Each structure stands twice: as C-alpha cells, then as structure tokens.
Amino acid sequence: MTNEALQYVISDWFPEPEAVKLQFTQEGTQFLTVSIEADNLHELMWLLKHNKETCFDYLFCLTGVDWGKELGVVYHLESTVHRHIVVVKVNTTDRDTPCFDTVSDIWPTAEFHEREVYDFFGIQFHNHPNLKKLFLPEEWEGFPLRKDYADDVNMIVK
Amino acid sequence: METAILKSPFKSEEYFVNMGPQHPATHGVLRLLLTIDGEVIKKVEPDLGYIHRSIEKMCERDSYQQIIHLTDRLDYLSAHINNEAVCLAVENALELEVPERVKVIRTILDELTRIASHCLWWGVMGMDVGALTTYFYGFRDRELINDIFEETCGARLTMNYNVPGGLRHDIHPNFVKRVKDFVAHFKTKLPEYDRLLTGNIIFQKRTKGVGVLSKEDAIAYGASGPVGRGSGYSCDVRIHHPYSALHKVNFNEALQTAGDAFARYQVRIQEMWESLSIIEQLIDDIPEGAIQVATDAVIKLPKGEFYQKVETARGELGVFIISTGTKNPYRLKLRSPGLSNLSLLNHITVGSKIGDLVAAMATLDLVIPDIDR
Amino acid sequence: MNIPLNISGPLHNWLFAILPPAAAGIFEMVIMALVYLAIFAVAGLFLVLLERKVAAWFQLRLGPNRVGYFGLMQTMADALKLVSKELTGTEKADKFLYNLAPYFVIITALMALAVIPFSSGFQAFDINIGVFFIIALSSIGVIGILLAGWSSNNKFAMIGAMRSGVQTISYELSVGLSLLTMILLTGTPQLSGIVEVQKNGWLIVQGHIPALIAFMIYMIAGTAETNRAPFDLVEAESELGAGFHTEYSGMKFAYFFLAEFINMFIIAAVAVTVFFGAWLSPFGITESIPWLGVFWFLAKTLAIVFLMMWFRWTFPRLRVDQLLKLEWKYLLPLNLMNIVLMALIVWLNLTIQF
Numbered sequence: 001m002t003n004e005a006l007q008y009v010i011s012d013w014f015p016e017p018e019a020v021k022l023q024f025t026q027e028g029t030q031f032l033t034v035s036i037e038a039d040n041l042h043e044l045m046w047l048l049k050h051n052k053e054t055c056f057d058y059l060f061c062l063t064g065v066d067w068g069k070e071l072g073v074v075y076h077l078e079s080t081v082h083r084h085i086v087v088v089k090v091n092t093t094d095r096d097t098p099c100f101d102t103v104s105d106i107w108p109t110a111e112f113h114e115r116e117v118y119d120f121f122g123i124q125f126h127n128h129p130n131l132k133k134l135f136l137p138e139e140w141e142g143f144p145l146r147k148d149y150a151d152d153v154n155m156i157v158k
Numbered sequence: 159m160e161t162a163i164l165k166s167p168f169k170s171e172e173y174f175v176n177m178g179p180q181h182p183a184t185h186g187v188l189r190l191l192l193t194i195d196g197e198v199i200k201k202v203e204p205d206l207g208y209i210h211r212s213i214e215k216m217c218e219r220d221s222y223q224q225i226i227h228l229t230d231r232l233d234y235l236s237a238h239i240n241n242e243a244v245c246l247a248v249e250n251a252l253e254l255e256v257p258e259r260v261k262v263i264r265t266i267l268d269e270l271t272r273i274a275s276h277c278l279w280w281g282v283m284g285m286d287v288g289a290l291t292t293y294f295y296g297f298r299d300r301e302l303i304n305d306i307f308e309e310t311c312g313a314r315l316t317m318n319y320n321v322p323g324g325l326r327h328d329i330h331p332n333f334v335k336r337v338k339d340f341v342a343h344f345k346t347k348l349p350e351y352d353r354l355l356t357g358n359i360i361f362q363k364r365t366k367g368v369g370v371l372s373k374e375d376a377i378a379y380g381a382s383g384p385v386g387r388g389s390g391y392s393c394d395v396r397i398h399h400p401y402s403a404l405h406k407v408n409f410n411e412a413l414q415t416a417g418d419a420f421a422r423y424q425v426r427i428q429e430m431w432e433s434l435s436i437i438e439q440l441i442d443d444i445p446e447g448a449i450q451v452a453t454d455a456v457i458k459l460p461k462g463e464f465y466q467k468v469e470t471a472r473g474e475l476g477v478f479i480i481s482t483g484t485k486n487p488y489r490l491k492l493r494s495p496g497l498s499n500l501s502l503l504n505h506i507t508v509g510s511k512i513g514d515l516v517a518a519m520a521t522l523d524l525v526i527p528d529i530d531r
Numbered sequence: 532m533n534i535p536l537n538i539s540g541p542l543h544n545w546l547f548a549i550l551p552p553a554a555a556g557i558f559e560m561v562i563m564a565l566v567y568l569a570i571f572a573v574a575g576l577f578l579v580l581l582e583r584k585v586a587a588w589f590q591l592r593l594g595p596n597r598v599g600y601f602g603l604m605q606t607m608a609d610a611l612k613l614v615s616k617e618l619t620g621t622e623k624a625d626k627f628l629y630n631l632a633p634y635f636v637i638i639t640a641l642m643a644l645a646v647i648p649f650s651s652g653f654q655a656f657d658i659n660i661g662v663f664f665i666i667a668l669s670s671i672g673v674i675g676i677l678l679a680g681w682s683s684n685n686k687f688a689m690i691g692a693m694r695s696g697v698q699t700i701s702y703e704l705s706v707g708l709s710l711l712t713m714i715l716l717t718g719t720p721q722l723s724g725i726v727e728v729q730k731n732g733w734l735i736v737q738g739h740i741p742a743l744i745a746f747m748i749y750m751i752a753g754t755a756e757t758n759r760a761p762f763d764l765v766e767a768e769s770e771l772g773a774g775f776h777t778e779y780s781g782m783k784f785a786y787f788f789l790a791e792f793i794n795m796f797i798i799a800a801v802a803v804t805v806f807f808g809a810w811l812s813p814f815g816i817t818e819s820i821p822w823l824g825v826f827w828f829l830a831k832t833l834a835i836v837f838l839m840m841w842f843r844w845t846f847p848r849l850r851v852d853q854l855l856k857l858e859w860k861y862l863l864p865l866n867l868m869n870i871v872l873m874a875l876i877v878w879l880n881l882t883i884q885f
Contacts, residue, residue: 028462063491109380135207288848294590513850
C-alpha cells in the first residue's frame, strides 16, 4: 500500500482528526509518520494491527525520545503481509509523570522495549504486565537518556 | 489450602534458581531468574544491564565517524555489519552514492562476518548440549576468517573498516585469493559439521520439538534473523530491503517451518551455504574504482529522521537517527535483534526442562552486549 | 584374618616366619594398602593425562606438552596445585556431611579396585561374590554424590545430586543385570573363577549374541554409572555449572575428580574381566609368560577406557527424561529378555567353546 493510501485509510478511522490531533507527515523521513493524541494511541495501534488492509503485525522498533519540552515514543511498524512501513509518534508535555497506554497486548515484543523506555526516560505504560526496570538497578535515580540528566561522575560532557 | 496438602502426600514447592550472571550457558553476563519445580521450568525472567554502557547516550555526544566505533561493541560477532548499518544510515541521509567497489566489498565482508559468527555459534551450540568437541571445529574455521579480516582491516574482531562514504582503505592484495581459499576450504568442512553434530541422534532428540515458536508468535514477539526464519517467517532484511550489493546476487532465504531448536539450527547451517554462494558470486569481479567518496570532515546530517535496517548474523539491526542538523545525532536508537529474541525466551521454554532451556537459548544465539547496549 | 593376599607368596611367607601371626597379618595388609594406594594415585593421574591427550586429539589441539617430556608431569603439577589450594565452602553448608562426602566417593572407588584381577595372583581380595561386591560398592559411591549435593547448600549442586541419584538407581539395574547375564555363563560371581572359565575362549565369544548385547548394555549403563558424557547430567557444565561438586575446592574436589577416573577404570576393568578374558592373552599367545598378564589386562582396559573417552568427546548430552526413558523403556526390557536368551543358550549348550 502506498503512503497516500495508508494515510487515507487511517484518517478514515478518525472522523474528527483535530480532536485526536491526528497528523501525517513525510517531511524529513522516508516513512509515513502519524502522530496522535496519547489517549487515542491504543485505539489507533489496535486498528493498525487488526485492520486487514493495514495489517501492521511487526513492531520492529520502539524508541523513547526526549524532544526537549516533550517526551515521546516513536513506534516503527511493518506489515509482513503487505511490506509497508508506518511510523507512529506520540508525545506528552508532562515530564513528571509521563504515561502512555501499553501496546504490549497488541505486540508482545513491546513488553521489553517499553520496559527499556521506562528505564531510560521514566515513561510509564498503562496496563503493562510487568513494568519494572530492565537494565538499571532498582535503586537508580534519574532517567539517563533524558536530555536534562546529569551525572558528574560517570558522564563525560564535551 | 489444607485439604490440598492432605490430598497430595508429596507436597512440591517451586523455588528460584539464579542462572547467571556468571553461568556457562548464558554466554555472557545475562542473568536469568528461573522459577522451577523440580526440573520443570515455570517461569524465566531475564535480568539485564550487567554490561550496559549506554551507547545510545554516548552517541548523542559523538560525531558520526565516532559512532561507528561504538557499534562494534554491540554485537561484536557482527561488528562489520553493525558498522555498515550506521554508514548506510548516514549515507542515505546525505544522499551519497558510494562506488560499486565499496558495495561489493562490503557485502563480501558482511557474509564472511556472518559465516564467522555462525561458526562460533555452531561450536557453542554443540557445547551447550554437551558435545564439547564442536567448539574447536567451529573456532578452527572462524580463525581463518579472522585472519582475512586482520589482513585487510587490521583488526580481527572490531573492524572499523567502514567509514561514511566508503571504506577506510583498500583491500589487501591477498584478499581475493585468501577468500577463495577459504570458500574452497569451508565447503569441505561444512559437511564435517553435519557428520559430527547434525546427524547425531542424541543431538536431534535434544533439539527437535524443543523451544517451539509458531510463525504468528515469531512475528508478534519481533523475532528476526534465524530465529524468525526457523519458524517459517520470511524476515530476511537482505531480501525485503536489500542494501549494498545484495541486489546483484541470487540467493535463497533459509527457511524452515518446524519452529523448534533444530529448525533454527538448520537455518543457520543453510545460511552458511548461502553466504558462501553470495561470496562466490561477488569475489571474482570486484569492480575497480574508488573506495571512498569524499565527505566533509565534520559530517552534519540534514534535519530529519533516518532509519536503516540491516541483517546481522543475529537478525534485524535497526539504526534510527533523529537529526537536528548538527554534527551529533539528537537521538540515536539501536534496535538490536537480541532484545526481541530474548523477550520470547520465557514464551518458548515454560514447561520444559532445564536442559531444554539451555538448548533453546543456544539456538536464539544471544550476544549480551547486543542486548545491553 | 584369613584374607587371601595372593599378590606375593614369598612376602606372605617371610612375614609370617619372622613375626607373630597377628602382627604379620596387619603388617601385610598395610603393605597391600600402600601398594594399592600407589596404583590408585598413579592410575588416576595417568588417566587424567590420557583423557586430556585424547580430548586434544579429538579436538585438533596438542594437549598438555610443557611440563615434563610430552606433558607427562602435567597432572602431577596439577595435583600439587590442588593440594596447596585453600579449601573453600559455603557458609551454611552442613559441615559434617560436606566434609564426609568426598571420602564416600573415593573410598568406594578404592575398595572396588581391590577385587580387580590384574593378573593371575595379582588380586588383593578374591572374594567369592566378586561381581556383586563391585555392584554393591558402586551404589555406595552415589551416596557420596548425593551427600555432596545436598550438604553444600547450593541449588545447582542439589539439582545435580538429585539427577545423580535418579540416574545411578536406574542404571544400576542395567549394570547388574548385564553382569548377571554373564554369570549365567560362568556359573560363578568370583572374578578369578570367571577368568578361569575364559581359558576356553573369552566370554564375549562363548556367549556370542546375548553376550554381545550384554556388553553393549553394560557399556551404556557403565558410562552412565560413572556420570560421564553423554550421561554427564550430574555435572552438566552448560546447565548446572559444575553440578554436585560446585562448592568443592582443592583436594576435596580432586577426590571427586580422581574417583570419576578410577570409576571409569573400574568399569573398563570389569568389562575386560567379564567379557574379554581379563589378563588372558588373545589366543593364548603368551601363555608361557604369566607376568605379561598385567600387560594384556591393562592394554584391554585402556582400549575400553579409550572407547569411553571417545563417547565423551563426540556425543552431546541427554536430557534427564530421555535418560530415564532409555533405561526403563529400552535397556531394562532388553536386558531381561537377554537373560532369558542367555539361559536358553546355556541350557541348550549352544555356547562356543574352544
């Protein structure tokens, strides 16, 4: 499916794109990028996986990003049937208790990747089956991959 | 509760066993927290981070040329392919077209890396199921590849031979001859591998029907590489998203449908044959030409997001670069095949014996620095 | 005090001539014990070296070749190192059992050595129930392993010990029954008697088909008895670290290690005694030179030891349920049928005699 067709199908699911902040862009990236409000993330993801036309059954990358003001997660999805790729982005301005819905019920692989994001960005995931630190020790303070993380001992800043 | 105890005169209790971080079967500092009942595994919970170096954070500080050195330390058995992933991502972002010579040499070295990695895996696989001799056979052949790498790249393990825009320097004059010698040698040795291990009845009993992963689960758990292909899931990045000189060669994707440990084993053996065939197709006519296109001394990527996936010996490695137009990436995510492959370990081993866990884990072929990035 | 010590008649006579009988008996036993301890130590060290050399040969390596000529002193150096090492242990180990366990293993191995007929007359203890004595001793050895695993307060050691218990109890049956098959042929469990019978042809020839089956079962079960690959689940290093002896170090570890090799030697020696004519030379070619018996005995034993090493360095390891399945579903029924077959052959006089 081409990116235009994908965009058409996805925007069909949400009659009021402004209400859910559904946005499409292809600027500065090789894939179609969809961004959406955090509340509607799970719905969109569920449809992307289970809709016959899109059928994004392979979540190949899940990235936490600190955008400065906002914290976000970027999902890279591929369909093993149609071989098209889409990128889903979700952001939040709440830096103290950022929280998104988990997608680990849709793609089990997300379980570990979400735990990694939780480790390094402090982003919580609703309904995650086992949300605890994966790489860092339990008592670790701070979220190392955030831009404002400071560690005078271990980090060499140039 | 009391009645339950009365009914069964032999009350059995679950207990926890720490497998690792120093355990021979975890091949590095992976810690598995096993819940077992006698010999039967109830739950496997990986505990990671013993060698986490936060390479992704270090990348945000470094220039693109420096990042390549860090990727060696991910999956050190596919060092060359990891380097290539970053180089390809940078080249795509800069819209650089590298010379054909570079592409062909990169692909040949990729496949040599893959064979070397699978040789090591094969040796260790045998050792994990108790056949110690395979280790030395695998290493014997891997050493020959390391020698080739040493001659051309100057390093045996962490090559750093790729730079954005090409190769660091030209191949050694002996390269073609040595690779041809190796291919001829290895073609006689691969059947030896089969004679020693594949056909062994105990080995087949230990691996067939062990750690079964269905195709649907393989996709859902994000399995890639031989783990996915052992379940009949066509996931070879080299086929679906070809890079470098892969569009010039014909090869088959090694696919098995059984989804058990033995299927994954066969996929890797088959992949070694395919890699040999790819090398044979390319080695005779490496095009002449430059080995580099000039880039700026300080590489600045345009603003945007760039994703590049390559097929390492373990599966799909993704490099996701978010650039703001400066000389450092704003965020660089490395999608390692190991973490996804590890995440399905619990799924495929619950209910089996400790010995099965070891056999199943050996066919996942985990490299811990790849998981603890 | 009437234990026949046939090794050296002259020594026996001389001791009894110069000392009172009680003192002479004790003195003689001490000398015997020292002789066998020496054999034990030398055999153990030699077998370890042999194993390393054989392994190296299988694995395209050189093996030990630095200490002494051809690496001959390597195991001696290792033994010295082990003696000088600190004895560590876990804090909460059951100290008494923990320290006792290695001796169980080593003493049973040493005792079994006493009944092996190295040559005519070179046998410390020619008991009339020789074969049963060996079977009984080999099942005491496992108590040592169980104790070691249980008392070291380590979960891996514990799993290893439990596996060992399950394995030895099962394979004991096969070892016993396959030897019993051969006793049907010889009519005596006394080892010297078994050798005597073989002067008319080695038992593997005399008993032909059932003897061959019994030998195969014996080799499989014997390898399992000694906990060696492909039955080394007890110490399965890729699964359990080191299994039951995880928490042992220094000389206590060395006892387990030595006992494993001595047990392998004993299994091979019993196989040679029961199936391959012990110290008898093939076709009686050196009948006139009796002291060559030792040479033939050791040559045959080492050939079988080599076979067991060959198993170890080529086969993968079985899983615990497969191990039990092999014994209870295949070897045991086969063994029982084989006994009936052997009984028939003996009854109908179908044995091959020279």
